[in-house]
Amino acid sequence: MKILVTGGAGFIGGNFVHYMVNKYPEDMIVNLDLLTYAGNLETLKPVEDKPNYKFVRGDIADRRFVFDLFEKEKFDVVINFAAESHVDRSIKNPEIFVQTNVLGTTTLLDAANAFGVKRYHQVSTDEVYGDLPLDRPDLFFTEETPLHTSSPYSSSKASADLFVMAYHRTFGTPVTISRCSNNYGPYQFPEKFIPLIISRAMNDEKIPVYGEGLNVRDWLHVYDHCVAIDLIVRNGKVGEVYNVGGHNERTNMQIVETVLSALGKPLSLIEHVADRKGHDRRYAIDPAKITRELGWQPKYSFDTGIPMTIDWYLQNKEWWENIISGEYQQYFEKMYGDRL
Ligand code: NAD
Ligand code: DAU
Numbered sequence: 283m284k285i286l287v288t289g290g291a292g293f294i295g296g297n298f299v300h301y302m303v304n305k306y307p308e309d310m311i312v313n314l315d316l317l318t319y320a321g322n323l324e325t326l327k328p329v330e331d332k333p334n335y336k337f338v339r340g341d342i343a344d345r346r347f348v349f350d351l352f353e354k355e356k357f358d359v360v361i362n363f364a365a366e367s368h369v370d371r372s373i374k375n376p377e378i379f380v381q382t383n384v385l386g387t388t389t390l391l392d393a394a395n396a397f398g399v400k401r402y403h404q405v406s407t408d409e410v411y412g413d414l415p416l417d418r419p420d421l422f423f424t425e426e427t428p429l430h431t432s433s434p435y436s437s438s439k440a441s442a443d444l445f446v447m448a449y450h451r452t453f454g455t456p457v458t459i460s461r462c463s464n465n466y467g468p469y470q471f472p473e474k475f476i477p478l479i480i481s482r483a484m485n486d487e488k489i490p491v492y493g494e495g496l497n498v499r500d501w502l503h504v505y506d507h508c509v510a511i512d513l514i515v516r517n518g519k520v521g522e523v524y525n526v527g528g529h530n531e532r533t534n535m536q537i538v539e540t541v542l543s544a545l546g547k548p549l550s551l552i553e554h555v556a557d558r559k560g561h562d563r564r565y566a567i568d569p570a571k572i573t574r575e576l577g578w579q580p581k582y583s584f585d586t587g588i589p590m591t592i593d594w595y596l597q598n599k600e601w602w603e604n605i606i607s608g609e610y611q612q613y614f615e616k617m618y619g620d621r622l
Pocket of ligand 2 (some may be wrong): 367368369370406407408409462463464465473474475476478490491492493495497498499534558565
C-alpha cells in the first residue's frame with residue numbers, strides 16, 4: 283500500500299510515521315508536511331534513510347500542488363494529521379486555522395475523490411465536543427455527543443469533521459474519523475503543556491499555570507493513539523467516528539506537581555497566570571466503541587507513560603533545545619538546500 287501521511291513532521295504524525303515505517307516495511311509511507319513552526323525534520327532522523335519512507339514539502343491547502351502529488355503518487359490511503367494544533371495560537375490568529383484545518387481538509391478530500399483513494403482518515407480531536415462540567419465526573423464524550431466547540435481551533439477541527447462526513451454522504455468518499463484526547467510522549471513541541479513544564483523546569487524557569495489549574499484533561503500516550511489510528515484505517519467501518527482515550531484524567535495542577543516531583547524541582551516554580559480565554563473545563567473520552575468493535579486497549583496508563591516521557595526529554599535535550607533556540611528551522615536548508 284502507498285500511504286500519504288500529512289503533518290508527519292509534527293508530534294503525533296512524526297510518531298505515527300516511525301510506527302508505520304517500522305511496522306510495515308512492505309508499505310510505502312509518504313510524509314507531506316509544510317514545515318511550519320511546528321514541523322521538525324529532526325524528528326524523522328531515525329527513519330529518513332529507510333527505503334519505504336519519503337518526505338515531500340508542501341501545503342495541504344495548495345490545490346494544484348496536492349492534485350499533482352496525488353496524480354504522481356497514486357495513494358491508496360490518506361491519513362490527515364496536518365493542522366494548526368495550538369489553542370492559544372488560534373485565539374491570537376484564527377485565520378490560519380481556517381486555511382489549514384478547513385481548506386486543507388477539503389483540498390485533500392477533493393484529491394482523494396479525484397484519484398480514487400480507498401480510505402481517507404481524518405485525525406480529529408475530542409475538543410470538537412466542547413467541554414464537560416467539573417462537578418459531573420459521570421459524564422463522558424461519546425461519538426453521539428453533539429459538536430459544541432469553544433475555541434477557533436476546535437471550531438476549525440469540527441468544521442473539517444463536518445466536511446469529511448458530508449463528502450462521505452454526498453460523494454461516497456470512504457472516510458473514517460478518530461477523535462482523541464490529549465496526547466503526550468516523545469517529540470511534542472514545547473509550547474504544549476507537558477513538554478513546556480519539563481523544558482522550563484529543567485532550566486529552573488517559572489511554569490505558567492492558567493487560572494487555578496483545576497481544568498481537567500484526559501491524557502493518552504501518543505503510541506496508543508498511533509495504534510488506534512492504524513486499527514481504524516485497517517479494520518474500521520467506513521463512515522464511522524471512533525473516540526480514542528484511556529481514562530487518565532488529571533487536573534493541570536496534578537500534572538505540574540507530578541512532573542516537578544519526578545524532576546526533583548520545587549513547587550515554587552509554579553506561577554499562576556491569567557486564564558486562557560474560553561478555557562475548556564474538562565475533557566473525558568468514553569472509548570467503549572473502539573474497544574468493542576476493534577479490540578483497541580491502551581498499552582500505557584498515565585502512571586507508566588509519564589516517567590518514560592520525562593526520561594525521553596532528559597535523554598533528548600538537544601531535540602527540544604534546538605527548538606527553543608530556533609536552530610531546528612535551519613535543518614531543512616542544511617539537509618535539502620543543495621538538492622532543491
Ligand atoms: P503539531 O502542531 O505538532 O504538528 C502539525 C504538523 O502539521 C506540523 O508538522 C506542521 O508543519 C504541519 N502542517 C501545518 N500546516 C500544514 C499545511 N498547511 N500543510 C502541510 N503540513 C502542515 O500537531 P500534533 O499535536 O501532532 O497534532 C496532529 C493532529 O492531531 C492535528 O490534526 C490535531 O488536531 C490532532 N490531535 C492532536 C492532539 C494532541 O494532543 N496534540 C490530540 C487529538 C488530536
Ligand atoms: O484534547 C486534545 C487537544 O489537546 C488537541 O486537539 C490539541 O491539538 C492539543 O493542543 C491539546 O489541547 P489543550 O489546549 O488541552 O493542550 P495544551 O497543552 O495547550 O494545554 C493543556 C492544559 O494546560 C489546558 O487546560 C491549558 C493548560 N495550560 C497550557 C499551557 C500551554 C497551562 O495551564 N499553561 C500553559 O502554559
